[in-house]
Amino acid sequence: MAHFGSYxxxxxxxxxxxxxxxxxxxRNLNEARIKYHVPKNRLYARAQGTLSKLDRPGTNKRLDEIQESALINYIKRCDELGFSVMPHMIHDAAEVILNAGSHPPFLPQYLGRDWVTRFLAAHPELIKKKQK
Structure with missing residues (x-):
């Protein structure tokens, strides 16, 4: 099995x-595959339009990009108004956003206990340091 380096x-x-x-x-993909030393199957998949793991959204993301953007805007707006957004407020707002487009509407979706922690870890720009 050939080694092609880091992903x-x-x-x-x-x-x-x-x-x-x-x-x-x-002239063709095979010639490019040999010249650039890349895996055949992955090169052909990218040529067909398959996204790489780096370009795909996470498999277990609860909010899509639009919903996540709305939540980030909410957090930034609260900050502009001088409100300290607490983790439970982020959690509640995210659940409202998540369920706003829920289909079917009678089956509400819930976020896990550590969802806010993971969300903030993915968006460190939203974390403010406490002033002394």
């Missing part, structure tokens, strides 16, 4: 290989 490095070379085929530098 990010391989994805970068795949982008270069696809660009070489598009520009005519390489």
């Amino acid at each position: 990010k490095d391989t994805e970068r070379r795949i982008e270069l290989a696809l660009g070489a085929v598009a520009s005519g530098e390489c």
Whole structure:
């Protein structure tokens, strides 16, 4: 089994290989695969439009991009108004946003106990340090 390096490095070379085929530098995908030393199946998948793991959203993300953006805007707006947004407020707002587009509406969706902690870890720009 051939080793192609780190995932990010391989994805970068795949982008270069696809660009070489598009520009005519390489005649076909196989020639680009050999020249750029990338896995055949992954190169062909990217050529068909399959997104890499780096470009795909997380499999267990509860909020989609639009919902997440709405929650971030809510947090930033509260901060602009001088309100300290507490974790339970983020949790409640996220559940309201999540259930606003819930189908069917009679089956409410809930967020886990540690959801806010993971959300804030993914968005460190939202964390403010306490003033002394």
